[in-house]
Amino acid sequence: MKFQGISHISELIKNREISVQEVQRHYSERLSKYAKNLNCVISFTSDLTTEQVQQAQRMIDENKATVLTGIPLVHKDLFCTQGFATTCGSRMLENFIAPYNATVVENLQSSGAITLAKANMDEFAMGSSNENSYFGAVKNPWNLNKVPGGSSGGSAAAVAAGLVPFATGTDTGGSIRQPAALCGITGIKPTYGRASRYGMVAFASSLDQAGVLAKSAEDCAYALSTVCGFDEKDSTSAQVEKEDFSLNLKKPIKGMKIGIVRDWIDSLSAEIKEKTIQSISELENQGAEIVEIQLPTSHLAVSAYYVIAPAECSSNLSRFDGIRYGHRCENPEDINDLYIRSRTEGFGEEVKRRIMVGTWALSAGFYDAYYRKAQKIRRLIVNDFASAFEKVDVIAAPVSPEVAFDFNAKKDPVSMYNEDIFTIPSSLAGLPCLSMPIGLVDGLPVGLQLIGNKLQESQILNVAYQYQQNTEFHRLVPEGYDE
Amino acid sequence: MLINRKEVKQIANLAKLSVSENEIDTIMTSLNSVVEMINHINESDTESVKPMANPMDAVQRFRIDDVTETSNKETLLNMATESDEDYYLVPTVVE
Numbered sequence: 001m002k003f004q005g006i007s008h009i010s011e012l013i014k015n016r017e018i019s020v021q022e023v024q025r026h027y028s029e030r031l032s033k034y035a036k037n038l039n040c041v042i043s044f045t046s047d048l049t050t051e052q053v054q055q056a057q058r059m060i061d062e063n064k065a066t067v068l069t070g071i072p073l074v075h076k077d078l079f080c081t082q083g084f085a086t087t088c089g090s091r092m093l094e095n096f097i098a099p100y101n102a103t104v105v106e107n108l109q110s111s112g113a114i115t116l117a118k119a120n121m122d123e124f125a126m127g128s129s130n131e132n133s134y135f136g137a138v139k140n141p142w143n144l145n146k147v148p149g150g151s152s153g154g155s156a157a158a159v160a161a162g163l164v165p166f167a168t169g170t171d172t173g174g175s176i177r178q179p180a181a182l183c184g185i186t187g188i189k190p191t192y193g194r195a196s197r198y199g200m201v202a203f204a205s206s207l208d209q210a211g212v213l214a215k216s217a218e219d220c221a222y223a224l225s226t227v228c229g230f231d232e233k234d235s236t237s238a239q240v241e242k243e244d245f246s247l248n249l250k251k252p253i254k255g256m257k258i259g260i261v262r263d264w265i266d267s268l269s270a271e272i273k274e275k276t277i278q279s280i281s282e283l284e285n286q287g288a289e290i291v292e293i294q295l296p297t298s299h300l301a302v303s304a305y306y307v308i309a310p311a312e313c314s315s316n317l318s319r320f321d322g323i324r325y326g327h328r329c330e331n332p333e334d335i336n337d338l339y340i341r342s343r344t345e346g347f348g349e350e351v352k353r354r355i356m357v358g359t360w361a362l363s364a365g366f367y368d369a370y371y372r373k374a375q376k377i378r379r380l381i382v383n384d385f386a387s388a389f390e391k392v393d394v395i396a397a398p399v400s401p402e403v404a405f406d407f408n409a410k411k412d413p414v415s416m417y418n419e420d421i422f423t424i425p426s427s428l429a430g431l432p433c434l435s436m437p438i439g440l441v442d443g444l445p446v447g448l449q450l451i452g453n454k455l456q457e458s459q460i461l462n463v464a465y466q467y468q469q470n471t472e473f474h475r476l477v478p479e480g481y482d483e
Numbered sequence: 484m485l486i487n488r489k490e491v492k493q494i495a496n497l498a499k500l501s502v503s504e505n506e507i508d509t510i511m512t513s514l515n516s517v518v519e520m521i522n523h524i525n526e527s528d529t530e531s532v533k534p535m536a537n538p539m540d541a542v543q544r545f546r547i548d549d550v551t552e553t554s555n556k557e558t559l560l561n562m563a564t565e566s567d568e569d570y571y572l573v574p575t576v577v578e
Contacts, residue, residue, distance in 0.1 A: 099558045192538045206537055235544050236537065303523040314498060321499075323571050325562040332574050339499040352500055356510070357517050359498040360486065373524050375534035380527065382535060414516045430538025454539070 002483050006071050006165050006219045013060060013070045020056040020070035024049065024114050027072040030163045031116055034481065038161060040138050040154040041117040042077045043085045048115050056112040067222045067246075069112030074167045076155050077118035078125060079105050079210075080199035088201045089123040089133040089151075092320050092327045092346030102199025103231045104168060104210045111226045119167060120154030123348045124317065125175055125203045127151050128419040129410065132350045137407060140183060141478040142444050146404035149179030152213065156183040159213050161481040166214035166223045170200060172207045173305055174399075174423025177435035180213050181399035181447025184437045184476060186464060187213040188220045191455050192430030193238030196231035204312035205236070207305075207427055216474050217436060217464035221246040224457065240455060248458040249465040254287030256463070259392035262292055264422060268398055271441040279438035279448045279467065280396050286466055293388040293395065297380040301425040302417060304381070307361050307374035308428070313351075314358030320346060353413060378428050385429045385451075394463055395451040398422045399435045403444035422449060432457040436464045437473040445476075484522070485515045 003009050003026075012018045028049070035041040056070040075081060078088045080098035082105075087093045101109070109115075122132040130138040130153030138153040140146040141161040148157040152169030156179035159167050169176040171189035180187025188211050195210035202208060212223040225245045231237045258280070265276055284290050322328040322342025329345055332338035347355070361370040388395060400419060410416040426433045431454060435447040452460040468474050477483075486494070491511045495502040502510055556569070565572035 096562065099555055099562070193541065232546065235546075236541065237544075238539065238541070239544075297527065300524055300527055303521050306517060306521050307524065318499075323563065323573055324559070328564040334574050335576050336499075338574055340501050343499050344501045347500070352498075353510075353513060353517070355498045355500065356491075356494050356514060357521075360490075360494050360514070360518075361521075363494070363497065370521065370524075372534050373529060375536060376529035376532040377524050377527060378538070379532050379535035380529065382538060412516060413513055414520050417517075417520070428538065 003165070005216055006067060006214070006222050009071055009165065010067045010069070014065060020053050020060065020114070023070055024053050024072055027164055028116055034161055034163055035117070035158070037144070038139050038141060038157045039136050040120050040157040040163070041074065042087055042089070042120050042135050042154070044117045045081065045084050045115050048081065048084060052109065052114045056114060059112045066111045066226070068108065068226055070114060071166065072114045072116050072164050073108065074117045074119040074155060074158050074164050075105060075115060076121050076152050076167065076169050078121060078170060078201040079168055081105055081115065081118065085118065086201070087135070089121040089135060090346065090348065090351070091134045094134065094327065096325055100199060103196035103233060104227050105199065107226050107229065108168070113226070116164060119158055122151035122153065124201065124313070124351050125151040125170055125172055126313070126350050126354055128174065128178055128416055130154070131407060132348055134348060140404045141481055142184060142404065145406060146444065147182065147407060149182035149400070149404065151175040153179045155213050156180055156185060156187065159183070159185050159215065160478060162477060162483050166212055166219055168210060168227065169213050170208055170210050171427065172204050172309060173427045174420040176211045176213060177399050177423050177433060177447070177449055178420060180435040182404040182445065184445030184473070184478070185213055185215055186217050186220050186434060186436045186474060187211065188224055188434035188457065188461065189432065190224060190228055190457050191238065191432045193236055194228045194240070194455070194457070196229070196234040196237050198231055198233040202316040204309040205316060206312060207309060216468055217434070217461050218246065218249060220434065221249060221461045243458065245458045245461050248462045251462050252287065253283065253463055253466045256288045256394065257291050257392040258283055258288045258463070259291050259293035259388055259395040261295055261397060264397055268401060272398065272402070272446055275439040275441060275446045276398055276448060282467060282470060283396065283463065286470065291392050293392060295384040295388060295425060297377060297384050298425040300377050301381055301428055302421055304374040304377035305424045305428060306357065306417060307370045308378065310354040310358030311361050311371050312358070314355045314362065317351070317355055350413070381425055382429045385426070385431060389453040394460055397449045397451060399447040399449045403441050403446060426451045432460060434460050434464055436467060437476070439473055440476070485518055486511060
C-alpha cells in the first residue's frame with residue numbers, strides 16, 4: 001500500500017478503507033525490516049503500540065478521531081514515555097524507565113497517534129552527526145556511509161526511509177533542521193515556549209524546543225498543531241492560544257516579502273549555492289518579493305551559543321549524581337567517588353566536554369566575561385532579527401553549509417560546531433524555523449531554512465507548502481526504501 | 484585567555500568528572516579550541532546592552548504553592564540503585 005502523507009492515511013482510516021491496525025502493521029513491518037540497519041531506533045514500545053491501536057480504533061468508531069488518529073510515529077528518546085525506557089542516547093540513562101509522560105507525548109497520545117518506538121539521538125541532544133549516541137551512530141538512508149545529521153538523527157532517518165509518517169524531535173541549535181536537511185525531509189522547530197518542555201530531558205533550558213519531522217510541510221503542520229499548546233507544568237511555556245497551523249497552508253504567497261542574507265548564500269559551495277538560489281527563485285516565481293537583509297551580529301552567534309548552551313548544560317546535567325536515578329558506579333569508596341565515577345562512566349566524550357566548557361564559563365570571575373557577555377550578544381542577535389522582520393515576512397536561508405558527510409570526518413569539536421552556523425542564530429532568537437528539501441547534490445539532500453517572526457509558524461509552513469506544491473523534492477525516496 | 488593543565492583538573496573537579504593524567508593534554512587541546520572560538524564574543528561592543536536570559540524576554544511564571552501531583556514515591560525510589568524504605572542510600576558521609 002502506498003500512502004501519501006498523514007491526511008491520506010487519515011482519510012483511508014476514517015472511510016474504513018483500512019483499519020488502524022493495518023496501518024500500524026505496515027509501518028511496524030517496515031521498522032523491523034530497516035531500523036536495525038539504519039540504527040535509528042533505541043527501543044520499541046510494543047505494549048504501548050498495542051494499547052494505542054485499540055484506543056485509536058475506538059476513537060474512529062466513536063467519531064472522535066483527529067487527523068493524527070491511527071498515524072504511527074517515533075519519539076526522540078528524550079521525551080519521557082511512562083513505563084518505557086527513555087535513554088537520551090546515554091549510558092547514564094540506559095536503564096531509566098520514565099515515571100511519567102512528557103506533555104508532548106500526552107498531547108500526541110490524546111490525538112490518537114500511535115507510538116512505535118523511541119528514536120536514536122546524539123547523547124543528551126548534543127551533536128550534529130548522531131555519532132555521539134551511546135547506542136551507536138544512526139546511518140543516513142541516502143547513503144549508509146554518511147551521517148544523518150543530529151541530534152534528532154534517528155527521527156530524521158526513520159521518516160526519510162518511510163518507516164513512520166512523522167517523528168518528534170528537539171532543536172536546541174539546529175537539531176531538527178540540520179538532520180531534516182541532511183535526510184531530505186521537512187522539520188520544524190516552533191517559537192520558544194510554544195511546545196512544552198515538561199518531560200523532555202533538559203540540555204539548554206533557554207534554547208531547547210520540541211518540534212516535528214515529516215515528509216511535507218502539510219504533515220508537519222498537522223503534527224505540530226497537536227504537539228504545541230500552553231502547559232502549566234512548564235514555567236517557560238508561552239501563554240498563547242492553541243493554533244491549527246494547517247489553516248493557512250493554501251494561501252498564495254504572492255506579494256509576501258522574503259528576506260535573504262547575501263553573505264550567507266555567497267559562503268556556500270557552488271553546488272549548494274545553486275540549489276539554494278533555485279529554491280528562492282521558485283518562491284519568487286510564485287510572486288514573493290525577495291529582499292536583501294542584514295543580520296550584522298550573526299557571525300558571533302556560534303561563539304555566543306557555545307557559552308550559553310554549555311553553561312546551561314553544565315547546570316542541568318548536575319542532577320545526574322548516581323543517587324536517585326541514572327548510572328551508578330560499582331562499589332564507591334565515598335560520596336565524592338560515587339559522584340565522580342558515576343558521572344565519568346555515565347557521560348560520553350562530547351557531553352563531558354560541554355559540561356567542562358560550561359563549568360569553566362560559569363566559574364568564579366568568568367561569569368561576566370562569558371555568560372553575561374554571551375547573553376548580551378544574544379540580545380543583539382534578537383534585535384537584528386527584529387529589524388529584519390520590519391522589512392520582510394519570512395527569511396530564507398541555508399540550513400547546513402554541506403550535505404551529509406562521512407562518519408569520523410569531523411574530529412575537531414569546532415568544525416562540528418560550525419555545522420550549525422546557519423541554524424544557531426534563529427535558535428538564540430527563539431524564532432520558529434523549518435528546513436525543507438530543495439534537491440540533491442552528489443545524490444545527497446540539500447535543505448532550505450525558512451525563519452519566521454515570533455509565533456508565525458503558520459507563515460513559514462505556508463511558504464514551505466506552496467513551494468512543495470510546485471516541486472517534488474519532498475517526495476523523493478532514498479533508493480531501496482520504496483514503500 | 485586559554486585553559487592550562489592545572490585548570491583542566493580544577494574544572495573537572497568542579498564538574499565532578501575525573502580526568503586521567505594521560506587524557507589531560509587531549510582534553511586541554513579540545514577545550515582550548517572551543518575557548519578560542521568562544522573568545523570571538525569579545526569582538527563586539529555590548530557596553531549598553533541588557534543581557535537576555537529568555538528569547539521572548541518572558542519572566543518566570545509562578546504558581547500557587549499547592550500540591551498538584553499525587554505522590555509517586557514508590558516508583559521514584561525504585562529507580563535508585565540503592566534505597567531503603569523511604570530513603571536513598573549513599574556511602575557513609577559522616578562516621
